[in-house]
Amino acid sequence: MTTTHGERGSAAVRAVRGSAIRDLLAVADRPDVISLAGGLPAPELLPTRRVAEAAERALTAPSVLQYGLTTGAPALRDVVHARESEAIGRDAGAVVITHGSQQALALLAQALLDPGDTVVVEDPGYTGALQVFAAVRANIEAVPMDAEGMRVDLLRPIVERGGVRVVHTVSNFHNPGGATLAAERRIELARLADEFGFWIVEDDPYGRLRFRGRAVEPVAAHSDRVIRLSSASKIVAPALRVGWMHGDAEVLALVEKLKQGADLCGSTLTQAIAAEILADGPWSDAHIGRIRSLYGERASALHAALKRAYGDRLALTEPAGGMFLWGEFADGTDTAAALPRAVDAGVAYVPGSAFAVASSHTGALRFCFTTAEPARLREAVERLEKVF
Amino acid sequence: MTTTHGERGSAAVRAVRGSAIRDLLAVADRPDVISLAGGLPAPELLPTRRVAEAAERALTAPSVLQYGLTTGAPALRDVVHARESEAIGRDAGAVVITHGSQQALALLAQALLDPGDTVVVEDPGYTGALQVFAAVRANIEAVPMDAEGMRVDLLRPIVERGGVRVVHTVSNFHNPGGATLAAERRIELARLADEFGFWIVEDDPYGRLRFRGRAVEPVAAHSDRVIRLSSASKIVAPALRVGWMHGDAEVLALVEKLKQGADLCGSTLTQAIAAEILADGPWSDAHIGRIRSLYGERASALHAALKRAYGDRLALTEPAGGMFLWGEFADGTDTAAALPRAVDAGVAYVPGSAFAVASSHTGALRFCFTTAEPARLREAVERLEKVF
Numbered sequence: 001m002t003t004t005h006g007e008r009g010s011a012a013v014r015a016v017r018g019s020a021i022r023d024l025l026a027v028a029d030r031p032d033v034i035s036l037a038g039g040l041p042a043p044e045l046l047p048t049r050r051v052a053e054a055a056e057r058a059l060t061a062p063s064v065l066q067y068g069l070t071t072g073a074p075a076l077r078d079v080v081h082a083r084e085s086e087a088i089g090r091d092a093g094a095v096v097i098t099h100g101s102q103q104a105l106a107l108l109a110q111a112l113l114d115p116g117d118t119v120v121v122e123d124p125g126y127t128g129a130l131q132v133f134a135a136v137r138a139n140i141e142a143v144p145m146d147a148e149g150m151r152v153d154l155l156r157p158i159v160e161r162g163g164v165r166v167v168h169t170v171s172n173f174h175n176p177g178g179a180t181l182a183a184e185r186r187i188e189l190a191r192l193a194d195e196f197g198f199w200i201v202e203d204d205p206y207g208r209l210r211f212r213g214r215a216v217e218p219v220a221a222h223s224d225r226v227i228r229l230s231s232a233s234k235i236v237a238p239a240l241r242v243g244w245m246h247g248d249a250e251v252l253a254l255v256e257k258l259k260q261g262a263d264l265c266g267s268t269l270t271q272a273i274a275a276e277i278l279a280d281g282p283w284s285d286a287h288i289g290r291i292r293s294l295y296g297e298r299a300s301a302l303h304a305a306l307k308r309a310y311g312d313r314l315a316l317t318e319p320a321g322g323m324f325l326w327g328e329f330a331d332g333t334d335t336a337a338a339l340p341r342a343v344d345a346g347v348a349y350v351p352g353s354a355f356a357v358a359s360s361h362t363g364a365l366r367f368c369f370t371t372a373e374p375a376r377l378r379e380a381v382e383r384l385e386k387v388f
Numbered sequence: 389m390t391t392t393h394g395e396r397g398s399a400a401v402r403a404v405r406g407s408a409i410r411d412l413l414a415v416a417d418r419p420d421v422i423s424l425a426g427g428l429p430a431p432e433l434l435p436t437r438r439v440a441e442a443a444e445r446a447l448t449a450p451s452v453l454q455y456g457l458t459t460g461a462p463a464l465r466d467v468v469h470a471r472e473s474e475a476i477g478r479d480a481g482a483v484v485i486t487h488g489s490q491q492a493l494a495l496l497a498q499a500l501l502d503p504g505d506t507v508v509v510e511d512p513g514y515t516g517a518l519q520v521f522a523a524v525r526a527n528i529e530a531v532p533m534d535a536e537g538m539r540v541d542l543l544r545p546i547v548e549r550g551g552v553r554v555v556h557t558v559s560n561f562h563n564p565g566g567a568t569l570a571a572e573r574r575i576e577l578a579r580l581a582d583e584f585g586f587w588i589v590e591d592d593p594y595g596r597l598r599f600r601g602r603a604v605e606p607v608a609a610h611s612d613r614v615i616r617l618s619s620a621s622k623i624v625a626p627a628l629r630v631g632w633m634h635g636d637a638e639v640l641a642l643v644e645k646l647k648q649g650a651d652l653c654g655s656t657l658t659q660a661i662a663a664e665i666l667a668d669g670p671w672s673d674a675h676i677g678r679i680r681s682l683y684g685e686r687a688s689a690l691h692a693a694l695k696r697a698y699g700d701r702l703a704l705t706e707p708a709g710g711m712f713l714w715g716e717f718a719d720g721t722d723t724a725a726a727l728p729r730a731v732d733a734g735v736a737y738v739p740g741s742a743f744a745v746a747s748s749h750t751g752a753l754r755f756c757f758t759t760a761e762p763a764r765l766r767e768a769v770e771r772l773e774k775v776f
Contacts, residue, residue, distance in 0.1 A: 005585075005613070009642040010524075013499045016645055046453040051657075055443045065434040065625035099487055099629075103651045110523070111401045131649035135498070136398075197393075225393070237453035239656040241487075254397040257404055261519035262650070263491045267658055268627040269439075 015134045034380040036302075036367040037348040039175065039323060043371065045291055046237050050283065051273055058272040068268040070259050071252075072097025072244070076275035080244045083278065084228065087207075088221045092228075094252040096259070099266055101205055101231040101243030104255075105168075106132045107262060108201055108227060108245065111254040112166055113138045120158060120167040122150050124326075124355035124364070126175050126203065129168050138166075142357035147317065149174065149181030152188045159196045166199050167192075171219055172207040173322025176355045176366035180320065183216050190222030199251065200226040205234050205243075208288055210321035211296030220247065227251055232274045234323070235288050241267070242274040292321075294370075299325060301374035302367060305381040310388070323370045328352070329363040329388070336362065338387050347383040403522045422768040424690075424755040425736040427563065427711060431759065433679055434625050438671065439661055446660040456656040458647050459640075460485025460632070464663035468632045471666065472616065475595075476608045480616075482640040484647070487654055489593055489619040489631030492643075493556075494520045495650060496589055496615060496633070499642040500554055501526045508546060508555040510538050512714075512743035512752070514563050514591065517556050526554075530745035535705065537562065537569030540576045547584045554587050555580075559607055560595040561710025564743045564754035568708065571604050578610030587639065588614040593622050593631075596676055598709035599684030608635065615639055620662045622711070623676050629655070630662040680709075682758075687713065689762035690755060693769040698776070711758045716740070717751040717776070724750065726775050735771040 008014060029035070058064045071077065077095045084092035098104040105128065113119060115137035121129055123142035133140050141164075143155050150169055158164060167189070171181045181189075193200050202219045207230065220226040224247070231243035245252065259265075278284060299319040306316055306327060315328045329335070336351035352364025369377060396402060417423070446452045459465065465483045472480035486492040493516060501507060503525035509517055511530035521528050529552075531543050538557055546552060555577070559569045569577075581588050590607045595618065608614040612635070619631035633640065647653075666672060687707040694704055694715060703716045717723070724739035740752025757765060 005636060005638060007500075007636065007638045007642065009499045009639075010502045010505075012502075012524075013642045013646055016649060018645055018648075040455055043450040043454060046450040048447045048450055048453060051453060052444060052447040055447065056440060059436045059440040059443070062431040062434040062436055065436060065439060065627040066431060067428055067621075067626040099651045099654075102649070106650045111397050112395075114398045114400075117398075128649060128652065135646060135649055136400075233455075237657075238455040239453040241651070241653075241655045248393060248395065250393060250395045251397075254395065254401045257406055258401055258523060260406075261404060261490070261516060261523055262494045263487045263629070264516065265629075266487075267629045267655065269625075270655060270658065 012135050012137065015137050016131050017134065033343060033346050033348050034372055034376055034383065035348040036369065036372065036380055037350050038371065039368050040371055041234055041238065042291070042294055045294060047287060050277060051237060054273040054276040055269070057276065058269060064269050064272050066268060068265045068271065070256055070265050072266055073268060073271040073275060076242070076271045079275050079278045080246065084246050088218050088228070090221065092246040094249040095244060095246045096252050096255055097266055097271060098243045098245060098259070099263060100233060100241045101203065101229040101245070102128050103262070104229045104243050104245040105129055105201065105203065107255045107258050109133055109136045109138070110258050111251065112199060117165045118163045120155060120164055121357055122169060122174065122177065123357035123359050124176050124352060124361055125357045126170055127355060129203065130357065140357065142359070144359065145174065145177045145179055147179055149179045149185060150189070152185040152192070155189070156192060159192055159198065164196065164198045166201055168201045168203060169219065170203045172204055173209065173319065173324070175206070175322070175324055176326055176350065178317030178319050178322065178324050178326040180216060181219070186216065186219045187222050190219055190226065193223050193225040198225070202226050202228045204228060204230050206322035208235055209292060209295060209323065211292040211299065212320040224248060232278065235284070235291065236274060236277050240270040240274050242270055295323065298369045298372070298374060298377060302369045302377040302381070305378045309381050309385050323368050325367045325369055327365050327367065332363065333388060334362050335365045342384065342387045345383045345386045347380045400523050400525060403525050404519050405522065421731060421734050421736050422760055422764055422771065423736040424757065424760065424768055425738050426759065427756050428759055429622055429626065430679070430682055433682060435675060438665060439625060442661040442664040443657070445664065446657060452657050452660050454656060456653045456659065458644050458653050460654060461656060461659040461663060464630070464659045467663055467666045468634065472634050476606050476616070478609065480634040482637040483632055483634045484640050484643055485654055485659060486631045486633060487651060488621060488629045489591065489617040489633070490516050491650070492617045492631050492633040493517055493589065493591065495643045495646050497521055497524045497526070498646050499639065500587060505553045506551045508543060508552055509745055510557060510562065510565065511745040511747050512564050512740060512749055513745045514558055515743060517591070518745065528745065530747070532747065533562065533565045533567055535567055537567045537573060538577070540573040540580070543577070544580060547580055547586065552584065552586045554589055556589045556591060557607065558591045560592055561597065561707065561712070563594070563710070563712055564714055564738065566705035566707050566710065566712050566714040568604060569607070574604065574607045575610050578607055578614065581611050581613040586613070590614050590616045592616060593619050594710035596623055597680060597683060597711070599680040599687065600708040612636060620666065623672070623679070624662060624665050628658040628662050630658055683711065686757045686760065686762060686765060690757045690765045690769070693766045697769050697773050711756050713755045713757055715753050715755065720751065721776060722750050723753045730772065730775045733771045733774045735768045
C-alpha cells in the first residue's frame with residue numbers, strides 16, 4: 001500500500017497538535033523505565049472480578065448486545081442523575097452518557113463553538129481539551145492557575161472584552177496542575193457565567209479521588225450555565241468507556257444530535273456493567289475508599305522524596321486527591337530538553353511544555369503517582385537526581 | 389433546571405438534521421406495532437453465550453480494563469488486517485479500530501473535508517453519512533442509484549467539474565437502497581479516484597451478509613485511494629461498538645490524531661472480546677451462516693408478500709443480502725404522509741424522504757426484514773394493505 005499521496009488533511013486536523021503524552025507512552029513502555037508520565041489508574045485496583053460478575057449477569061439477555069439509545073442506557077442515566085444531583089445539591093438536569101468524558105468534551109466543543117469563537121482554558125491546560133478546541137478552530141485564551149486553581153480574577157477582564165462562549169475548568173485535582181479550584185472562586189466563576197452568558201464546562205473526572213481535606217461544592221451547584229462532565233474511568237475502569245455530561249437540556253439536545261453522527265450510540269453492554277456497579281453503593285464506596293488510600297500513600301511518598309531531593313529548588317503542589325503532582329524548577333532547568341536523559345536514566349515524566357497554552361512552562365513537569373509503589377517512586381526520584 | 393437559554397449551537401450542529409429514523413424508533417417501540425423501520429440485527433442471533441465466554445477469558449487480566457492505544461488493540465488490528473487483506477486480495481494497509489464504523493465515517497469526514505469541500509453521496513443516502521458530512525459543512529452532491537448501485541457514469545461529469553474530495557459508497561446491499569454496486573462500476577469508480585485524486589470511502593457493514601449470488605470484489609481491490617470501513621455490529625453484536633477502517637497510512641494517521649481528541653481510545657474489553665470471536669474462524673463462519681440463512685428466509689417472505697399485495701404498483705429491490713428492502717410506489721403515493729396511518733394500523737417503515745439528498749423519494753419506503761419472522765412479516769404487509 002503506497003503512502004505517497006501527500007495527504008495533509010482538513011484545516012481542522014492540521015490545527016491539532018499531536019499529544020506529546022501519547023508519543024511518550026510508547027517510549028516509556030520499556031520495563032527498565034519507571035514511568036510517571038502516564039495517567040493510568042493503578043492496575044492492581046482494576047476490578048476484574050466485579051466487572052466479570054456484572055458482565056455475566058448482563059449477558060443473560062440478548063438486548064444487552066443490541067444497539068442502544070444515543071443518550072445512553074436509561075438505567076445508567078438514572079444512576080448518574082441521582083449521583084450528580086446529590087453531588088451538586090440540586091436537580092442535575094439532562095444526562096447524556098458518552099464514550100468516556102473525552103467524547104463529552106469533543107461533542108460539546110463541536111456543538112457550541114464556531115471557528116474563531118473564544119474558549120478560555122486553564123494554563124497549564126488539559127491536553128485533551130486543547131486538542132478538541134483546536135480541532136474546531138476556536139480562539140483559545142489562557143488564564144493562569146495558582147495553588148487555588150484558575151485565577152478567576154484574571155478571567156473577568158477577558159470576558160468583559162466580550163465574545164467568550166465557553167470556559168473550561170478541571171475543577172478538582174487539576175490535570176496537570178494538581179490544584180483544586182477554591183470555593184469562593186467557583187462562586188465567582190458561576191456568577192460571571194450568569195452575568196456574561198457563557199457556558200462553563202466543569203470537567204471533573206477526579207473529584208471522588210480525594211484522599212485529604214474536605215470536598216468543595218461543584219461549580220454546577222452555583223449556576224445552571226454549567227455542563228458538568230465526569231466518568232467511570234477513574235473510579236471503576238477506563239475500558240468501560242463510560243463517561244457522562246449533565247446540565248442544560250437544550251445544550252444536551254444539541255450534543256445528542258451530533259452524537260448520532262459521531263457513533264450512533266455507546267455500548268449497551270459496558271453501560272449495563274457500569275450501571276450495576278455504580279448502583280452498588282456499598283461496593284462502590286469501599287472500592288473508591290481503597291483507591292483513595294492507595295493513591296494518598298503514593299502521593300505522599302513521591303512528594304516527600306522530591307522534597308528531600310530538591311528542597312526549595314523545586315516548587316511542588318501538595319496533592320489532596322487525583323492522580324498528578326506538578327513541580328516547577330525556578331532555576332532555568334529545561335524539563336523537555338532533559339527528558340531523553342531522564343529516560344536513559346530509567347525514569348519518565350511529562351515536561352510542562354506539553355501543557356503550555358500562553359506560558360511555556362519549560363521548568364515544569366507532571367508526575368503521575370498512581371501506578372508505582374512507594375519504594376519504586378523513591379527509586380524514580382533517585383534516578384531523577386542523576387539528571388537534575 | 390431551566391432550559392430557557394435559547395441556545396442554538398454552532399453552525400456545525402445547526403447544519404445537521406435530526407435522524408427521522410431515530411425519532412421513529414421511539415414511536416414504533418409499541419408492542420402492538422410490527423416495526424420494519426429499524427435497522428437492528430435479529431435479537432435471537434445475538435451471541436450472548438459466545439460473548440460471555442470471551443468476556444470471562446478476557447477478564448482474567450487487569451490490562452483488559454485499562455486505557456488502550458488510540459488505534460485499537462493490536463490483537464484485534466491483526467485479525468482485521470488479515471481478514472481485510474484476504475477480502476481485497478492485497479495488503480489492507482493501516483488499520484484503525486473505531487467506535488463502530490459510524491465513528492470511522494465521522495472522523496474521516498473531519499480529517500478530509502473543509503467547509504465547502506465537495507463530497508459525493510448516493511441518492512437515496514445513508515443518513516449517518518449525510519449527518520457527518522453536514523456537520524463538517526461540506527458541499528454534498530448526489531448521484532442517483534439503480535439496481536446496480538451508484539450510477540458511476542453520472543459521477544464522471546461531477547468529478548470533471550473539479551473540487552471533489554471524497555466519494556462515499558455503501559458498496560454492498562445498500563442502506564437504504566438495497567442494491568449492490570456492480571463489478572464493472574467498482575472498477576470505473578476506482579479508476580476515477582486514481583485519475584482525479586479523490587478519496588473513496590467504501591462503507592461495507594453488510595458485505596458478509598450475502599444470502600444469494602456471488603460476492604463482488606471490494607472497490608478497495610482496485611485502487612489505493614479507497615478507505616474501507618466495516619464492523620462487528622452486523623456479524624457479532626452492535627454493543628461491542630467495534631468498527632474499523634483500513635487503507636492509506638497517511639489518511640489513517642490523520643484520523644488517529646483526531647481520535648485522540650474524540651475519545652482517547654476504544655474499549656480494551658470489547659476489543660478483546662471481538663478479537664477472540666473474529667479470530668475463531670469456525671465459530672464465526674458458522675454464526676454468519678446462521679445469520680445469512682435467517683435473513684434470506686425473511687427477505688424472501690417479505691418480498692413475496694409485498695409482490696402479492698401490490699404487484700407492479702410497487703417497484704421492489706430483490707435483496708441478495710444485507711438487512712433492507714427498498715420499494716417505490718410510482719402512483720403518487722406519499723409514504724411520509726401515510727406513516728401515521730400505518731403506525732395506527734400497527735406497522736412501521738421508514739419513508740423514502742428520510743434518505744432524500746437531491747431527489748425527494750416521496751413514493752419510496754425502506755423495510756428492514758431482519759427482526760420479524762415470516763408469518764409476522766406477512767401480517768405486517770396485510771396491515772399495510774389497509775393503508776396503501
